[in-house]
Amino acid sequence: MLLAEIVDAVAEVSATRSRRAKVDALADLLGRTPPAQIETVVGLLTAQPRQGRLGVGWRSLQALRPTHAAASALDVADVDTAFSALAATSGSGSAARRTALLDDLAARATAPEWDLVTRIVRGELRTGALEGVLVDALARSSGQPLDRVRRAAMLVGDLGETARIALTDPGALASVGLRVGRPVLPMLAATAESVTAALTDGRAASVEYKLDGARIQVHRGGDDVRVFTRSLADVTARVPEIVAAVRTLPAGRLILDGETLALDEDGGPRAFQDTMARFGAESGDIVLRPWFFDVLHVDGRDLLDEPLSVRQAELERVAGAFRVPARVTTDAAEGEEFARAALAAGHEGVMVKALDAPYAAGRRGDTWRKVKPVHTFDLVVLAVERGSGRRAGWLSNIHLGALDPAGQYGPAGGFVMVGKTFKGMTDEILRWQSETFPALATDDDGYVLTLSPVTAVEVAIDGVQRSPRYPAGLALRFARVKRYRPDKRAADADTIGTLRAMLPGRADVAVSG
Known part of the structure; x- marks a missing residue:
């Protein structure tokens, strides 16, 4: 298959807001894809090359x-081969070898093809060809029921492999199971403004601590224990303490869902970046502890379709010592009290989960709701x-600064950078930025326009964390634009001191059941 065919399909998907039109375009492309290239094509469409990180x-x-190149001649296989070579390049002189590989690939690609390749490499395709749309397209192209394709995708955990099965051996979809x-x-999880709002339907729910850690999925088959991240990367070698903990559990075959969280000397939760720093390394002084909130399989019994109440009973039986703190209730006041306890213990908030709901792998629904404070500045x-990508031609990602009245990190009364964001921006906001900011530019390096610091913007964040990247030693977490504030002067902005006061310190209350 020519790469130009993917370029055309991506352009068609990007040009419409209609989900049906997106599905039609992708189904047509998948139907024309040679069997040997199905997994590669799906990886390109989702900006997730099968090789993983390319360096x-x-x-x-x-x-x-x-x-x-003046004309399209680049095949999908050529791109796949180049990506494999890039991913395998390491050691002395690797930067020069990567540059040579990129130069060769760029010279063989037309300008539109190279634009697509660079967006895939950066993970910034943003075409609307997300997994949900692709699953619909795959069902359409293979002629299989959508529920069957969706379930297979959940259980396989790899949309490319699911696509290969659906398009080359559709009868095998029905036999795909948990392994x-x-x-x-x-x-x-979806979101809710409060525990009270999440409990309005009157259903019994499990209100659970929402830990500020890293999502893990742990599989045990005898002494063989494997640990996977939220994105399904295998990180077993990095977390021997989690492996050792799971080997102590009274079950030979398990699939557990949970979080890992580093604790301080008093048993309280460490800051998020401390956990992530240890999670990303194969060793360190910080010890990671697993906390489980669900179980999907126990000793030959699949539990995906069982209600949460059944899964929790099994979780308590096989991993009670490692359960996330939880309270079953229908009472909003009791749930709110439990949420306050979670915050007091230094955690993000709570999850509210319907007790009668099955485990909907890979899906976001209203049977799980996360409740955590949102701060605006x-x-x-x-x-x-x-x-x-879709935002080409617009000014997009903004650099954010807080007021530094005392001049701790620069001139008194100036501003210190605390993060970047492109989240929350509507087309109207992007258009306004693109029309307004060039007149405020004091420098332009071809990619970043430095602006006169006069524009106030209201930003929502989940919190702050320590960061050596920025001068004040902190960075915003999950920042998104709420609105611009023409009614406010830059001098009225929130101060760096206000943000620094939010930095997580030692928790006074340990995680406990």
Whole structure:
């Protein structure tokens, strides 16, 4: 298959807001894909190459000055081969070898093809070709029931492999099941403003601590224990303490869903980045502890379709010492009290889960709801980046600054950078930024416009964390734009001191049941 066919399909998907039109375009593409290239094509459509990380950063791509091909001749297999070579390149001289590989690929691609390739490498395709749309397209193309395709995708945990099965051996879809050792897509949660709002339907619910850790899925088959991340990456070698803990459990075959969280000397939760730093390394002084909130399989018995009440009973039996603190209730006041206890213990908030609901792997539904505080601040726009992909031609990602009245990190009364975001921006906001910010630019390096710090913007965040990347030693967590504030002066922005006061310190209450 020519890469140009994917370029055309992506352009068609990007040009419409209609889900049906997106599904039609992708179903047509999948129907024309050679069997040997199905997994590769799905990886390209989702900006998740089958090779994983390629070791190529934005600056490496920006530094290239290629002369592109005049006509399309690049095959999907050529791109796949180049990606494999990039992923395998390491050691002394690897930067030069990667540059040579990129130069060759760029020269063989037309300009539209190279634009697609760079967006895939950066993980910034943003075409609307998300997994949900692709699953619908796969059902359409294979002629299989949507529920059957969706369930297979959940249990396989790899949409490319699911597509290969559906399009080459559709009868095998019905026999796809849960398998110890093969990770499944995690169940996801919707949001609720409060525990009271989440309990309005009167159904009994499990209100559970929402830990500020890293999602893990743990599989045990005898002494063989494997640990996977939220994105299904195998990180077993990095977490021997979790492996050892699971080997102590009274069950030979298990699939557990939960979080890992580093604790301080007093048993309280450490800051998120401490957990993530240890989670990303194969050793360290910090010890990770598993906390489980669900079980999907126990000793030959699949529990996906069982209600949460049944799964919790099994979880208590096989992993009670490692359960996330939880309270079953229908009473909003009791749930709110439990949520306050979670916050007092230094955690993010709570999850509210319907007791009668099955485990919907890979899906986000209203049977799981997360409740956590959202903080809003008025900050100042210090710079803006040119957009790419669907946002090409617009000014998109903004750099955010807090007021530094005492001059701790620069001139008194100036601003100190605390993060970036492109989240929450509507087309109207993007258009306004693109029309307004060029007139405020004090410098332009071709990618980033440095701006006069005069524009106030209201930003919602989940919190702050320590970060050596920014001068004040902190960074915003999950920042998203609420609205611009023309009614506010930059001098009225929130201060760096206000944000620093939110930095997590030692929790006074340990995690406990």
